[in-house]
Every structure is written in C-alpha cells, then in structure tokens.
Amino acid sequence: MTHRFTRRLYTVLGLAAAIAAAAAAPASAQFQPRPLGTPPVGEAYHIEAAAAFWMPAADAVVSSSGFGITGSAIDFRRDLGLTDRRFPALSLQLRPARKHKFRFQYIPIEYEQSAILQHDVVFNGQRYSLGLPVSSSLLWKAYRFGYEYDFVSRDAVFAGIIAEVKYTDVTARLRVPIRELNEYGRAYAPIPALGGIVRVRPVPNLAVTADITGFTVPKRVADRVSPGSKAHYVDVDVAATWNFANQLGAQVGYRSLDMGYTYKEDSGAFTFKGLYFGAVARY
Numbered sequence: 001m002t003h004r005f006t007r008r009l010y011t012v013l014g015l016a017a018a019i020a021a022a023a024a025a026p027a028s029a030q031f032q033p034r035p036l037g038t039p040p041v042g043e044a045y046h047i048e049a050a051a052a053f054w055m056p057a058a059d060a061v062v063s064s065s066g067f068g069i070t071g072s073a074i075d076f077r078r079d080l081g082l083t084d085r086r087f088p089a090l091s092l093q094l095r096p097a098r099k100h101k102f103r104f105q106y107i108p109i110e111y112e113q114s115a116i117l118q119h120d121v122v123f124n125g126q127r128y129s130l131g132l133p134v135s136s137s138l139l140w141k142a143y144r145f146g147y148e149y150d151f152v153s154r155d156a157v158f159a160g161i162i163a164e165v166k167y168t169d170v171t172a173r174l175r176v177p178i179r180e181l182n183e184y185g186r187a188y189a190p191i192p193a194l195g196g197i198v199r200v201r202p203v204p205n206l207a208v209t210a211d212i213t214g215f216t217v218p219k220r221v222a223d224r225v226s227p228g229s230k231a232h233y234v235d236v237d238v239a240a241t242w243n244f245a246n247q248l249g250a251q252v253g254y255r256s257l258d259m260g261y262t263y264k265e266d267s268g269a270f271t272f273k274g275l276y277f278g279a280v281a282r283y
Contacts, residue, residue: 039098039155040155040156040201040204040207041204041205041243041245041246042205042207042241042243042246042249042280042282043246044246044282045095045246045247045282045283046094046095046096046283047092047093047094047095047282047283048091048092048093048095048280048281048282048283049090049091049092049093049280049281049282050089050090050091050092050093050251050278050279050280050281051088051089051090051091051278051279052088052089052091052251052253052276052277052278052279053086053087053088053089053276053277053278054086054087054088054089054107054255054274054275054276055084055085055086055274055275055276056084056087056255056257056272056273056274057084057272057273057274058076058077058082058084058111058270058271058272059075059077059269059270059271059272060075060076060077060082060111060138060172060268060269060270060271061073061074061075061076061267061268061269061270062074062076062123062138062172062185062267062268063265063266063267063268064123064124064172064183064185064266065124065125065264065265065266066124066125066126066183067125068125069122069125070122070265071122071123071124071125071265071266072120072121072122072123073267074121074123074172074174076111076113076136076138076172079115079117079118079119079121080113080115080134080136080174081113081114081115081136082111082113082136082138083111083113084274085110085111087107087108087109087110088107088108089105089106089107089255089276089278090105090106090107091103091104091105092104092105098150098153099149099150099151099153099160100147100148100149100150101147101148101149101150101160102146102147102148103144103145103146103147103148103162103164104143104144104145104146105142105143105144106141106142106143106144107140107142108140108141108142109138109139109140109141109142109272110137110138110139110140111137111138111139112135112136112137113135113136113137114133114134114135114136115133115134115136116131116132116133116134117129117130117131117132117134118130123174123183123185124174124183124184124185125183126181126183128174128176128181132176132178132179133176133178134174134175134176135174135175135176135177136172136173136174136175137171137172137173138170138171138172138173139169139170139171139173140168140169140170140171140270141167141168141169142166142167142168142257143166143167143168144164144165144166144167144235145164145165145167146162146163146164146165146193146213147162147163147164148160148161148162148197149161150197155201156200156201157198157199157200157201158197158198158199159196159197159198159199160196160197161194161195161196161197162193162194162195162196162197162211162213163192163193163194164192164193164194164195164213165190165191165192165193166190166191166192166193166213166215166233166235167188167189167190167191168187168188168189168191168233168259169186169187169188170186170187170188170259170268170270171184171185171186172184172185172186172268173185185266187261187263187266187268191215191231191233192215193213193214193215193233193235194213194214194215195211195212195213195214195235196211196212197209197210197211198210198211205242205243205244206240206241206242206243207240207241207243208238208239208240208241209237209238209239209240209241210236210237210238210239211236211237212234212235212236212237213234213235214232214233214234214235215232215233216230216231216232216233217229217230217231217232225263226263226264228262229261229262229263229264230260230261230262231260231261231262231263232258232259232260232261233257233258233259234256234257234258234259235255235256235257235258236255236256237253237254237255237256238253238254239251239252239253239254239276240252240253241280243280246282247281247282247283248279248280248281248282249279249280249282250278250279250280251276251277251278251279251280252275252276252277253275253276253278254273254274254275254276255272255273255274255276256271256272256273257270257271257272257273258270258271259271
C-alpha cells in the first residue's frame with residue numbers, strides 16, 4: 001500500500017513538473033518583474049472556491065453487532081461487489097488577512113451495489129446466508145471546518161498549521177428483498193484534527209501544496225468511554241495548481257482518507273485514495 005501511494009504521489013508531482021516545463025518558456029518570454037509588495041499570481045484573493053472530481057480506490061470493512069450477536073467483518077469490495085466511482089469535492093476558503101484562512105470542504109461519498117453472497121455473514125444481529133442476493137450501500141458524508149494560520153508567508157513558499165473539525169457520517173446498509181431483511185449500521189461524530197500545510201512555487205504561476213491533518217483518540221480516553229475502543233482519522237492532500245490569472249486556476253492532486261474505529265462490538269475501517277482534477281476561482 002505504501003509503494004502504491006508513493007508511485008501515485010510521484011505521478012502528481014511529475015504532472016506538476018510537466019505543466020511547469022510546458023509553460024516555462026512562454027512564461028519567461030512574457031515575464032515582467034512584479035512591483036514590490038505585489039502578491040504572486042493566485043495569491044491576491046479574499047475568497048477562493050474549488051470544485052473537483054475525485055476518483056479514489058476504496059477499501060471498506062464494517063462489523064456491526066446486534067441482539068448480543070457478534071457481527072462478521074464484511075469487506076464491501078470482496079463480499080458485496082463494491083466498485084470504484086468518482087465523486088464531487090467542493091471547497092471554500094475565506095481569507096480575511098494574508099496569514100489567516102477559514103476552510104470548508106464537503107465530499108458526498110456514495111456506493112450502491114449488488115452481489116451474491118459467497119459465504120454466511122452476520123450484520124446487525126441478522127444472518128445473511130451463502131447464495132443470497134444482497135443489495136448494499138455505503139454512504140459517507142465528509143465535512144471539514146477548519147482554520148489555517150501561515151506562520152511563514154513569502155512569495156516562493158508558505159507554511160502553516162491547521163486546526164479543524166471533521167464531521168463524519170457513515171452509514172452501511174444491507175438489504176435482501178426476498179427475505180424482507182433491511183439492516184443498517186451508522187457511525188457519526190465531529191472529530192477534531194490538527195495538521196500542517198506547505199506550499200512552494202517552482203515557477204510564478206505554479207503552486208505545489210501538501211497538507212496533512214489527523215487525529216487519534218488516546219487509549220486512556222477511549223477506555224473511559226468503552227474498554228478496547230479506538231479511533232483514528234488521517235487526511236493527506238497533495239496538489240499542483242496552475243494559475244492562469246489571479247482569479248482562475250486548474251488543479252490536479254492526490255487525496256488519501258484513512259479512518260477507523262472500534263466501539264464495543266462494532267468496528268469500521270475505511271480508506272479512499274486517488275487522483276482528483278478540478279478548477280479554482282478566486283475573488
């Protein structure tokens with residue numbers, strides 16, 4: 001998994017380098033020195049909105065108990081026929097001052113699929129037998145509300161810290177119409193997270209940005225809620241943005257979401273990793 005992530009990261013950075021190489025000659029020919037104090041292209045704004053299509057490879061394993069019956073570890077890809085899809089990702093950034101940013105993002109992740117069970121599984125206290133046709137869905141509403149402070153803010157580079165709340169709402173559902181079975185498990189909670197961000201500018205119109213945020217519930221805190229409980233969330237985003245002007249840019253990036261939890265007899269492990277392509281508008 002690490003090697004695959006590294007290869008995809010190199011792919012993103014390679015695309016950024018290709019964009020820079022293609023644009024470097026005409027950009028340098030037309031280059032006019034900027035007046036002192038003028039922000040780099042793409043950095044003079046108070047509002048930034050971005051829309052992208054994200055194409056992640058997904059892995060999801062869920063276990064849900066009920067009526068005192070321990071649930072099976074159900075792999076949505078292997079057991080239920082989940083196939084990869086693309087999703088919209090919407091972002092908004094408010095920047096009242098150069099070093100201060102308020103961030104919002106929303107990604108509606110939805111999978112629906114059908115399969116014939118290859119072995120018995122137990123979900124939410126109900127047994128689903130070998131050979132049954134099962135319809136299933138996995139819905140993940142992923143919100144991010146955050147604040148960013150850039151303690152380094154220069155023309156060629158900036159670096160900052162991020163504090164945010166990730167509101168995660170995950171619902172897994174299994175349905176067998178011929179037996180009138182319709183069970184679902186749901187996990188939702190606001191999750192605090194901390195992290196950092198770095199942006200560099202190899203050429204004036206190109207910005208390469210990497211940010212990572214995450215959170216792990218300390219064991220002694222989780223044990224107070226329920227012995228053996230645990231939870232983690234890691235979000236990594238690497239992107240290259242070519243700014244045609246201050247108001248408009250095109251973006252290619254790689255995003256990785258990794259979330260897992262164990263609470264009493266229930267558990268879930270979710271990873272979504274893949275490229276995205278989008279556009280950025282500023283005011």
